[in-house]
């Protein structure tokens with residue numbers, strides 16, 4: 001039987017990177033976004049849905065016949081509270097509720113390092129299940145996302161894996177991302193592991209590559225079958241040449257959330 005996976009926020013940065021990487025001959029990707037998505041190419045097994053994650057009826061319909069949901073939709077940066085509440089927090093509830101109603105057994109949630117952004121880096125790796133310490137309203141929405149995921153797993157027996165993504169881009173963009181980078185290929189490997197793991201229940205895993213300068217535990221992700229292959233170190237020379245190394249007491253090096261933890265960061269919009 002062909003598996004059908006619904007990806008919300010499919011036109012966003014991570015969604016776009018995943019479109020080809022999660023494609024498989026025995027799989028249909030149902031791509032959902034409010035933003036325009038490129039139409040299916042010849043032979044591409046995709047269905048395109050234009051809808052908002054805040055629209056319960058649309059999400060109920062989008063979850064019909066789906067085996068798993070990868071919820072990437074929502075604002076990916078800091079926004080005014082009303083927007084975060086509506087799209088990120090309420091939107092995640094709508095998606096989980098739609099999945100439940102449609103009998104979808106598994107939901108992967110794109111959480112973020114900003115759920116624990118104010119955590120001060122110690123000497124070792126930040127552990128799995130680090131207690132919430134959000135650095136922004138956006139970070140609060142990721143804490144709420146994890147809470148909602150836990151609720152739906154406990155109350156309804158769904159498998160829900162929240163991935164605290166570091167920085168998922170083609171390449172690391174600055175010094176901090178040498179530690180937080182999740183390569184697109186490793187992101188696909190991690191999502192595949194989360195989709196395939198037998199009965200994970202509720203989990204919170206870090207989403208980062210096998211970076212030499214990694215700050216995060218990979219224990220829980222590896223327990224689900226994740227085997228990262230990329231290391232940001234191949235970009236270190238280029239990044240250090242371009243921007244140098246920030247001072248040891250700068251937010252970029254003190255906090256997991258980096259500049260998102262500075263007082264002038266735009267939290268009060």
Ligand code: 15L
Nearest residue numbers: 076077112113114166167180
């Ligand atoms: C995130 O959660 C953001 O969505 C992304 O734009 C990056 O800023 C990333 O975190 C990061 O911390 O680098």
